[in-house]
Amino acid sequence: MKFRSITFDLDGTLLDTVGDLAEACRLMLIDLDQAPRSETEIRHFVGRGMAVLVERCLTRESAPDAELMARGIAAFQRHYAAVNGHRTEFFPGVREGLAAWHATGLPLAVVTNKPAAFTEPLLERTGIAHYFQAVVSGDTTPHRKPHPAPLLHACAALGSVPADNLHIGDSKHDIETARNAGSAVYCVPYGYNEGEPVKAADCDALVADLGVALRLAHSA
Ligand SMILES: O=C(O)COP(=O)(O)O
């Protein structure tokens, strides 16, 4: 295996979090007296962090003003903190896949656009926190994915460098992040990607699940 470290996206790659995100958005929109959004809309809105999710929920003919955005973020944070993990599910193959990756002895990290206040409890609640030597969230570095900073930060924390790192994600944001940082990138097809299928041509490999990713990485 040529890789010395592995970084994983969280939402849409390891965990299906849309049920909880949709519930927090539903309660936020009720608080703000705004029209509801469907779970499908929420699935398409996820990927660029909490503020963009809230902004997309609140955008109708025009973007929300600063005051509505501030109220939206405060309400979302309150509700998501209460429901985070309740309806979250593992995607198929993730539990076995993480165990198999862990067994390789390579250092593993999570690199997510989810704010740290929600990432850390979610990893604990789902029982996978112990797999990761580093967790880089949407507010750990000054810039979120697709900026390379979170991936560079993770590689440094793992004692690796981007050229020796494999990033595994579900979206174009992960592909861009990896390209910007200089890492290889595999994508899973089952995540969110703003409602578009991830294109095999855009990443180094489209892999059905984390186990397939490991088998492919062994021969890379
Ligand atoms: O919070 C988001 O928008 C998505 O998070 P992710 O980077 O783990 O997919």
Ligand SMILES: [Mg+2]
């Ligand atoms: Mg994702």
